[in-house]
Amino acid sequence: MGSGLWPQFLLGILIVLIALNIFNSIRKYRKEENKRDFSISFHSLFTNKLVIGSIIIGVYSLILDYFGYLLSTILFIFLYMTLLSEKRLVFKIVTSLVATLVIYIIFARVLQVPLPRGIGILRDFALLLETL
Amino acid sequence: MLELLTSGFAVILEPSAFIMIIFATIVGIIFGALPGVGSAMAVALMVPFTYKMGPVVSIAFLTAVYCSAITGGGITAILFKIPGTPGNTPTTFDGYPMAQQGRADKALGIALVCSAIGGIVSAFAMLLISPQLSSAALRFGPAELFAVAFFGLSVLSSLDSNNVLKTLISGLIGLSLATVGMDPIFGVPRFTWGHSALVGGIPMIPVMIGMFAVTEVLKQTVNPFKIEGEFLNKKVSTKLLTIKETIAMKITILRSAVMGTVIGILPGAGATIAGFLSYAAEVKSSKTPERFGKGAPEGVAATETANNAATGGSMVPLLSLGIPGGNSSAIMVSALMLQGVQVGPMLIKTQPVFLSGVFASMIVTNILMVIVAIGIAKVFSKILNMPYSVLGPVIILLSVVGSFALQNNTGDVRLMMVAAILGYAFIKLGFSSAALVLGLVLGDICESNLRRAVMIADGDILSVLSRPITATLLITCAILLILPFARQLYKSKKALS
Secondary structure, three states: OOOOHHHHHHHHHHHHHHHHHHHHHHHHHHHOOOOOOOOOOOOHHHHOHHHHHHHHHHHHHHHHHHHHHHHHHHHHHHHHHHHOOOOOHHHHHHHHHHHHHHHHHHHHHHOOOOOOOOOOHHHHHHHHHHHO | OHHHHHHHHHHHOOHHHHHHHHHHHHHHHHHHHOOOOOHHHHHHHHHHHHOOOOHHHHHHHHHHHHHHHHHHHHHHHHHHOOOOOHHHHHHHHHHHHHHHHHHHHHHHHHHHHHHHHHHHHHHHHHHHHHHHHHHHHHOOOHHHHHHHHHHHHHHHHHHOOOOHHHHHHHHHHHHHHHOOEEOOOOOOEEOOOOOHHHOOOOOHHHHHHHHHHHHHHHHHHHOOOOOOOHHHHOOOOOOOOOHHHHHHOHHHHHHHHHHHHHHHHOOOOOHHHHHHHHHHHHHHHOOOHHHOOOOOHHHHHHHHHHHHHHHHHHHHHHHHHOOOOOHHHHHHHHHHHHOOOOOOOOHHHHOOHHHHHHHHHHHHHHHHHHHHHHHHHHOHHHHHOOOHHHHHHHHHHHHHHHHHHHHOOHHHHHHHHHHHHHHHHHHHHOOOHHHHHHHHHHHHHHHHHHHHHHHHOOOOHHHHHOOHHHHHHHHHHHHHHHHHHHHHHHHHHHHHO
16 A cells, blocks of 8 residues: 555545535525525625734734744734724733733743744844843 | 552652642633633643643643533533533533522532542543553554544544534545645655645644634634623632532432443543433433423533543543544644654553553542632632633634744744634534544544555455454444434435425
8 A cells, every 4th residue: 555545545535525515505505595695895804803813813923933922922912902892002001011921931931932032133132031 | 550540649749740730720620611712722722831741741731621621611501501611501401590599509519529520430430441442452453443543533423413524524634634744654745745844744733722722712703702690790609519418419420420431432422412411311310300401400410420521431542542532632642642652552551650640630630620619610700700802812822822832933823823714614614623633633543554454464455444343343433424414314305205
């Protein structure tokens, strides 16, 4: 049995089952009285909380390497709290600072996981913090 | 036997490990009690804390989180009619009416004591059954092991019987994703598209953290839910069951403990099914079934005993066969693999301390959690008052840091993100992320054993599959997979005529 057989076997069944599923969905759709509207409005892309939330987390995971853990996490928590309709500004600032710091202490200090330092002056700052 | 037991307690009662178990119990109960944070999420979020522990302490720690999360879920079920984890759903039937009648303290007491009894009974059952099962499995060759792993996959059909086709597709996607990276026999890279990062395969932990933790936050971002109820700003005390009252309910407790343990051992059926079935059995066997749903203490006792007993049961296939029976145990298996532990029938033969360590942890946790839960129930309204705008981002933050800490690279963080969004799409479209994760965990075990068996048989696949045990297991598996289809067909035929 070579390296290819198992994946071929799996993907073979997968294709059959997905075909079956598509067939099922089409049948169900035909039966529906009020046909569902599948068009996505351009406007809803910018107001949909799921899309915005995913973008915030996505951007966060992308900037971690450059901005470092500290700065990107503070920004992330602040923005995500805003998305969850938190209105109190001071509360948001305090929470993002405290949460970032607590997780930093737990992981970087207690569990000794080297968190991303970022580049440039942010890296210098992170290194300075680690010497404390 | 005695030596085995002392070795387990020696590991758990070592100060640093013991502190971690206490920590696990507190976190488990709080996470379990918070609506929208299930036991799988609790276990997934705690995995990063095990990276620096020894393997035995890791599994003991995660077991403690799992057990206490199921218990914590009962608190919310009783006070707010919201099951903290799906396994606590039947607790709401009688626990919430009890609370409304002013007997919240009693309901909580029953839930805690019964949870502890259920957990401890199942821990003993695990201790006795696991070695038997693993020595039976040790006589197995790779052909049989393949069948056993494949049997674990038949779980897929029982996970969500409403949508078998989509569940199967999800499981197969998981199995296919597991083939990415070096193949387990010849080391040929597959589906790596020339990327060196993919040679090691898709790391399982970030996928699980994404699907079980961040997906849940995305869900609540779109559809936030509010908790309401008279207990939101009230201090709640707990009245523990007296020994006399416990003895009065001995049949309920004993039956539920046995049922829960057995159901927990079965692949795919975990705390949720155990809770529901044992509640149903309690109603059926009661002389006064009309009391149920209106605040019958036995209803709370039956559910809470059984769902905690299922935790011990689910550790049996995990420890003796290396096959997870559900979400939480799938996470535990991958946490062990991460530490380089060879899960499988050899595990408790060569390192019995894994069995005794888990046993000791379950005993200690089940006793500790009663004390911790009484304290937490008192300040529970304060915990619930924590706005989701804080909890949500903190869960994501823990997920990000946890995925990063795996190999200290942000690639795993991005993978976790993709898994989270995929998990959300799966929920919306009726697919099963639990099935995908199970496929991902079992994929390698399935393939490597099958291919080893075929190699031993000189390439004759048919002779491998027709070995007696293998064939029996595969046929059972096929029946389990086809049965829901047949039922659906039967139902739709009936509906037509």
